[in-house]
Amino acid sequence: MLLDGVDVRRLPRRRPLRMVFQDPYSSLDPRMSIGESITEAMPRGAHADKAGRRAEVARLLELVNLDPGRTGTLPGHLSGGQRQRVALARALAGQPDVLIADEITSALDVSVQGAVLNLVRSVQRRLDLSMLFISHNLAVIRYISDVVAVMYLGRIVEAGPAEQVLTDPQHPYTRDLLAAAPSAHTGLSGIAGGIASGIAGDDSGLADIEPPDPHHPPSGCRYRTRCPIGPLANPERTVCATTDPADGAIRRRHRAACHFAGSGSEHLGISALSKGGSPL
Structure with missing residues (x-):
C-alpha cells in the first residue's frame, strides 16, 4: 500500500495515518476524559499552550456534533454513538492525510449507524480528507465510497469506481x-x-x-x-x-x-x- 508513492511500511513517521477502530467501548481509555484523549493525539508542538489545545479540542468536538462543554466527561458516561464520535475527533486531532475507518458502525445500534455515517461523509467533504473505509456492509460502502476494492482471503479480487463495480x-x-x-x-x-x-x-x-x-x-x-x-x-x-x-x-x-x-x-x-x- 502506497501513500503519495511511498510504501506505508517505510514512512519516516506515522503521523499521516490515523485510525478509528471498530469497537467504541474499548478504543478509548476509560480513565481519561474525552478532552484528554483528544489532546493526547495532537502532534507534538502543534499547539504551544493549554489554551490553544483546549480551543482545538472544542473545535473538533463541534466538528463531530458533540457539546464542547463535555470535555471533562469520561467515556463511561457516553453512548456508543457518542464514543465513536469522540474516536473520530481523536483521530482527526492527529491531522492525518488518510483516515482508516475499520467497521466503525458495526458495533452501533441501527438507529445510530445512519447518523454516524452521515457525520463521516460530512467530515470527509468538509476537510477534503482521504479515507480508507473498511466494511462488510455493501449499502454502507455504496453510500460512503468513491472507489471500491473487494477482498477475498486477504487479496483484492476486484477494484474500481464504486458505481461501476456495484452495477x-x-x-x-x-x-x-x-x-x-x-x-x-x-x-x-x-x-x-x-x-x-x-x-x-x-x-x-x-x-x-x-x-x-x-x-x-x-x-x-x-x-x-x-x-x-x-x-x-x-x-x-x-x-x-x-x-x-x-x-x-x-x-x-x-x-x-x-x-x-x-x-x-x-x-x-x-x-x-x-x-x-x-x-x-
Missing part, C-alpha cells in the same frame, strides 16, 4: 456479495437468491461450502473452491487450479482476479444502484 461486477465473489446483501425481496444487485443458486443450480451446494484456511489458500484462484463459474461447476476450467488469475488482472475490467471475469453476468439481471440517500 457491473466482474468477479464472481463480488456478484456473490451483491446477491447476498439483504433487502425486502432481492439482494442489493436486484438478484433473487444467492449467486451460486443463480448459476450452478439450487442444489449445487456451492453457497454452503466453507471458505478455505487463509493460511493455506488453494492453488491458482483462491475462490475456485466456492466459485459458481469455476471448476466445480465447469470441470474443463482447470486453469483456475493451476494459474493465479491475479497475474493478468491489470488487463481486465476492474482488474478482476478471475480468468473468466464477467462470465455469466449477462444472465444475472444486475440492476443499477441509485447513488445517495440513506444507507439504512
